Amino acid sequence: MAKRIDITDLNVYYGSFKAVEGVSMTVEPRSVTAFIGPSGCGKSTFLRTLNRMHEVIPGGRVEGKVMLDDQDLYATGMDPVTVRRTVGMVFQRPNPFPTMSIYDNVAAGLRLNGVKNKKTLDGIVETSLKGANLWTEVKDRLGKPGAGLSGGQQQRLCIARAIAVQPQVLLMDEPCSALDPISTLAIEDLVNELKSEYTIVIVTHNMQQAARVSDRTAFFNLKATGEPGRLIEIDDTTRIFNNPTQQATEDYISGRFG
């Protein structure tokens, strides 16, 4: 299922403000790619262009090319809704639907898109919750509200919800930044398991996390506030952390700034 993403010369704007400039990279399938960099360097903004969530924000627009295998995500006539079904997303803060039960949350993506068959739903809810390592904790209370779970469980519920629609790619925008270390560990383990089936892109502020979970790491930086963010380099994670080619990368990972 997993697909490769090829990005060429991507500029991202908020209205007239250019937030990210000239990004070209390839995201390999069945692997984890981490985006690191100081706050405001555009890594989350860039991530959100990969499933066309950026344009949800008023004034948000994009120049350049994003190819998912051989599909151009920004081709004219390409429906952003279709793109988002193929490229799922997990957000910084766990955001289960507050009016829905655990079951309904996982089934939401399918139900809202018209799947009604109870048996199909039951099956997908179970596999998704198992896939998100949450099944054993919630199987006896699927009818309870999703908002009643702990923060870490809620985030895994959101991951279950995202994989229930069977996307090709999973984008994670700082998925652990609101969680405690134990829950973080659970999510990281999960990311490791999920990469056998999905292409995963994860934005993180935590460099140890990037080192632990990712196969490749991309470092973003900006010259100064007000300037657009740029991709400084992308390489195998071990290379980035041990032997980066750029001085800025080395400064950042060794803690000299950021």
Add this chain to the structure above:
Amino acid sequence: MSIATDRRPDDAIVPDDAVTPPGGRPGRDALAEMRSPHRARAVKDVVARIVMWGAFALAMVPLVWILWTVIGKGAHMLTTATWWTGNQRNINSDDFGGGARHAIEGTLEMVGLTALIAVPIGILTAVYLVEYGRGRLAKAISFTVDILSGVPSIVAALFIYAVWVTTLGIGRSGFAASLALVLLMIPVVVRSTEEMLKLVPNELREASYALGVPKWVTVVKVVLRTAFSGIVTGVLLGIARVMGETAPLLILAPYTKNFQRDLFSGNFPTLPMMINQDRGDFALETAAERMWGAALTLIILVLLLNLIGRVIAHYGSVKK
């Protein structure tokens, strides 16, 4: 003042004073200095409390007074045999009792029709303003709603009279009055729904979009669903607002003492108009009693509506 005494900082300091060596007591001034801001704060606290409780009591006075009067003077009418079943046909001002059923039914029917028209328009307008509207059109609509919410009910009634009766030549009727009430109800529903939709966190919308759910489904199934209980409350506020509205009825729906379920022709019975009718013969004990009874009935209807709304809102609210 008992509120002040239970947290005076002095009490706690007494033991310290006791162990201070006799003679110079050097710490005393410093302590007094430290204490003074505490005292100032305590005084402010007490003043704020008195003002708050005073304002609350003041606000309660008219409320309790009205309820007391209406219940005292009208409650016995509600327990008469015919009040909930009969109408006022062949009952003169100096006759005792009769029924209010015609007016109760009329009010409910008229307000029901009003809500049926105003609620969808109001909610959809709010959805447009919050979820879709950008730029000039949205601003213009928002401004219009503001103006509409400031329109006095008599002006709304005259507007409908001018359009419906004078221009179109259709006679006065319960429906014409409903139209005027619609004008009064729409801004209430729009504004309250708007506030509720704004309270729905953007993260939920994004979560839904990220699942590949189209925008309109997101609005219907996630945004409106999450804001449901708040919207219900707003709608009920709107209904309560128009239920006791009298000016449009005076102008557009003349009262009748008979049962009349047809909103589209001629006179129409409603509670506010029944009150108004009996107010005309207020000097007569029998009419005055009926007036208070009708007033209490109207209050009870509004109260019941609120209770029903609470129940609906409770079962549809966000689960914790």
